[in-house]
Amino acid sequence: MSTMQADGLVLTASPASSETPDAPRVVALAGKLDANSQIAAERFLEDLVATGARRVVLECSGLEFLSSAGVRPLLTLVKRVKPLGGGVSVCAARPHVRQLLEFSGLKALLSISSTVEEGCAALAR
Amino acid sequence: MSAAESLPLFLTGLVFFFLGLDGVKASLKGLASRSMRRRARAAVSSPFRAAVLGVTFGALSQSATAVSFLLAGLVSARLLPLTRALSVVAWANPGTAMLAFLAAVNLNLATLWLIGLAGLGLRNRKLRSANAVLGAVLGIGFLLFGLTQLKRAAAPVQEAEWFATISVALNGSLVLGFIAGALLRVVIQSSSAIVVILIALCGKGLLGVEQAMMVIHGTGVGIGLSVILLGQGLRGEALRISYWQAILNACSASLLGTWMLFAATDLLPSLPELLARVRVNIETDLAIGFLLQMLCCPLAGWLLRRRSEGILGTLAPEAAEDALARPRYLDEGVLEDSEIAMDLVRREQARVVSALPALLDRARLDAAAATGLDHREVRAALGSLGAEIAGFLADLAAAEKDHDRGVQIASAIARQQALAELVESVDEMATAIDRLPADSMARMLGGGLAEASDVLLGTLREWLERSDSADRDLLEAMTSDRGEQMESVRRNAVGGEFGSPEDQATILYATSLFERTVYLARRVG
Numbered sequence: 001m002s003t004m005q006a007d008g009l010v011l012t013a014s015p016a017s018s019e020t021p022d023a024p025r026v027v028a029l030a031g032k033l034d035a036n037s038q039i040a041a042e043r044f045l046e047d048l049v050a051t052g053a054r055r056v057v058l059e060c061s062g063l064e065f066l067s068s069a070g071v072r073p074l075l076t077l078v079k080r081v082k083p084l085g086g087g088v089s090v091c092a093a094r095p096h097v098r099q100l101l102e103f104s105g106l107k108a109l110l111s112i113s114s115t116v117e118e119g120c121a122a123l124a125r
Numbered sequence: 126m127s128a129a130e131s132l133p134l135f136l137t138g139l140v141f142f143f144l145g146l147d148g149v150k151a152s153l154k155g156l157a158s159r160s161m162r163r164r165a166r167a168a169v170s171s172p173f174r175a176a177v178l179g180v181t182f183g184a185l186s187q188s189a190t191a192v193s194f195l196l197a198g199l200v201s202a203r204l205l206p207l208t209r210a211l212s213v214v215a216w217a218n219p220g221t222a223m224l225a226f227l228a229a230v231n232l233n234l235a236t237l238w239l240i241g242l243a244g245l246g247l248r249n250r251k252l253r254s255a256n257a258v259l260g261a262v263l264g265i266g267f268l269l270f271g272l273t274q275l276k277r278a279a280a281p282v283q284e285a286e287w288f289a290t291i292s293v294a295l296n297g298s299l300v301l302g303f304i305a306g307a308l309l310r311v312v313i314q315s316s317s318a319i320v321v322i323l324i325a326l327c328g329k330g331l332l333g334v335e336q337a338m339m340v341i342h343g344t345g346v347g348i349g350l351s352v353i354l355l356g357q358g359l360r361g362e363a364l365r366i367s368y369w370q371a372i373l374n375a376c377s378a379s380l381l382g383t384w385m386l387f388a389a390t391d392l393l394p395s396l397p398e399l400l401a402r403v404r405v406n407i408e409t410d411l412a413i414g415f416l417l418q419m420l421c422c423p424l425a426g427w428l429l430r431r432r433s434e435g436i437l438g439t440l441a442p443e444a445a446e447d448a449l450a451r452p453r454y455l456d457e458g459v460l461e462d463s464e465i466a467m468d469l470v471r472r473e474q475a476r477v478v479s480a481l482p483a484l485l486d487r488a489r490l491d492a493a494a495a496t497g498l499d500h501r502e503v504r505a506a507l508g509s510l511g512a513e514i515a516g517f518l519a520d521l522a523a524a525e526k527d528h529d530r531g532v533q534i535a536s537a538i539a540r541q542q543a544l545a546e547l548v549e550s551v552d553e554m555a556t557a558i559d560r561l562p563a564d565s566m567a568r569m570l571g572g573g574l575a576e577a578s579d580v581l582l583g584t585l586r587e588w589l590e591r592s593d594s595a596d597r598d599l600l601e602a603m604t605s606d607r608g609e610q611m612e613s614v615r616r617n618a619v620g621g622e623f624g625s626p627e628d629q630a631t632i633l634y635a636t637s638l639f640e641r642t643v644y645l646a647r648r649v650g
Contacts, residue, residue, distance in 0.1 A: 069491060108602040
């Protein structure tokens with residue numbers, strides 16, 4: 001379990017499984033993902049991809065605020081894992097977080113679901 | 126005229142001056158086509174031409190202050206490069222001195238003619254194509270009219286008994302004479318009017334020629350103070366013009382003032398002593414003294430030419446909005462190679478897109494992401510930059526003979542048109558969202574639209590900057606049709622979820638503009 005805490009945002013990633021390396025990695029987001037925490041989040045997610053993560057489920061129930069600057073790390077993550085055959089799923093997002101993702105047209109790039117299980121299932125398809 | 130009459134006249138003068146200044150700036154921007162710029166630059170293509178233009182401007186306007194602000198307008202509109210404008214400003218000073226003594230032109234009457242004819246011209250539909258020129262002329266008219274009213278408001282100062290009393294009190298002090306000259310110039314706004322008064326005082330024997338000359342030298346510092354005071358609203362290159370005028374006049378005034386002080390110790394002859402050897406009359410002596418001081422301005426400009434950029438850059442740093450208005454990549458030289466030119470156009474268009482988030486600042490939810498730029502200035506700068514790109518593409522299209530390249534250029538022109546519409550759409554959407562009450566549900570929704578637009582624009586910028594196919598794929602996916610999505614938002618709004626009917630109407634309008642923004646982002650990409 002790796003954790004990053006910076007500028008009002010806490011990111012916690014589930015450990016990689018040696019038995020099922022392709023299994024989705026779940027990253028829990030809590031706090032605010034905005035212009036202040038954007039760079040730290042981007043680094044954390046890049047490190048995650050560098051360790052072999054291809055399918056990433058972003059568990060957003062604790063994410064209180066998401067801005068355009070905060071969407072950038074998610075887009076970068078999508079750009080990194082898509083060519084590797086992976087994908088990104090956002091689950092349990094609060095209404096305004098979900099709304100921003102939908103308004104931004106990200107629905108076409110990542111799956112948006114209600115639970116982690118649904119997110120994992122969407123990535124497995 | 127009483128003080129009660131002078132004050133409204135003074136305020137009216139200030140209002141007309143600033144109206145004129147804004148009018149000149151706005152109209153010159155409308156005139157700033159590439160061909161007009163080429164003509165304007167040709168007019169100052171050599172130091173000699175710049176000097177002739179400066180003397181002419183100075184002679185016609187009879188005001189160093191007016192010339193400074195006219196030049197500031199020309200530089201803001203990018204009709205003249207700053208370096209040449211600095212030469213024009215420097216040479217305008219001797220121009221003002223020349224006609225101030227010949228008094229061949231009735232400036233008041235000419236100003237009224239300018240305002241009358243330009244104003245009527247603007248009302249005439251047949252002259253619509255000349256609106257920018259007429260607007261600039263009307264602006265110059267207002268600016269000069271404002272200065273004339275300021276001078277009229279100061280007339281009681283000249284007529285008052287105490288003015289003569291103070292002038293006589295100066296008789297013992299050269300330094301006080303210098304300071305009085307500076308202050309009088311700020312109040313009266315006319316060096317030539319001060320010279321006329323000094324001639325009268327000298328003629329009556331109330332003031333010595335040395336003291337009168339020192340008052341004249343002091344007016345140089347006064348010109349500088351006036352330009353700085355009136356130029357408070359200017360920024361960047363326009364402000365640099367004001368400071369340059371102030372520096373040149375202060376330098377020439379200080380140089381001649383110091384000479385006069387040294388001459389008082391009998392170490393060297395004073396200017397009046399030298400002139401006395403060939404004296405015609407006091408009037409001519411003072412006239413020559415004033416002209417010499419004004420001629421010292423271009424001399425100071427020449428001596429400071431290598432340091433001007435550093436000095437002015439420190440005094441008036443370039444505003445981000447001004448830098449944005451200036452093309453960074455487009456250059457006449459690259460017109461010869463359309464392939465390179467197209468690449469540079471794309472980079473310039475990416476600059477436009479990268480500045481668009483500043484228009485969203487007032488509407489976004491994330492205050493930390495705000496650029497801190499003034500959206501009105503950014504919008505104006507993007508208008509200027511967009512016109513530059515469009516003009517460049519038009520020149521490129523006119524010169525291109527190859528069919529395939531021509532098709533590419535046509536596509537870039539279409540993209541530029543879409544980009545101009547995108548700027549307008551984003552700005553209008555942000556304005557609409559900004560009208561919604563803070564912390565309301567409607568405002569949160571509007572903020573979400575602004576944040577989403579920012580995400581799209583970021584991806585569009587990356588695609589234009591890097592030409593990476595991954596960015597293009599992202600952009601295509603993100604800019605899919607939003608009709609259904611926005612229709613659902615609109616249904617909720619009409620259903621009463623979003624506050625007052627006005628707020629609901631604003632949300633409906635903002636969603637339409639968001640849809641348009643998405644569509645235009647796709648077209649630009």
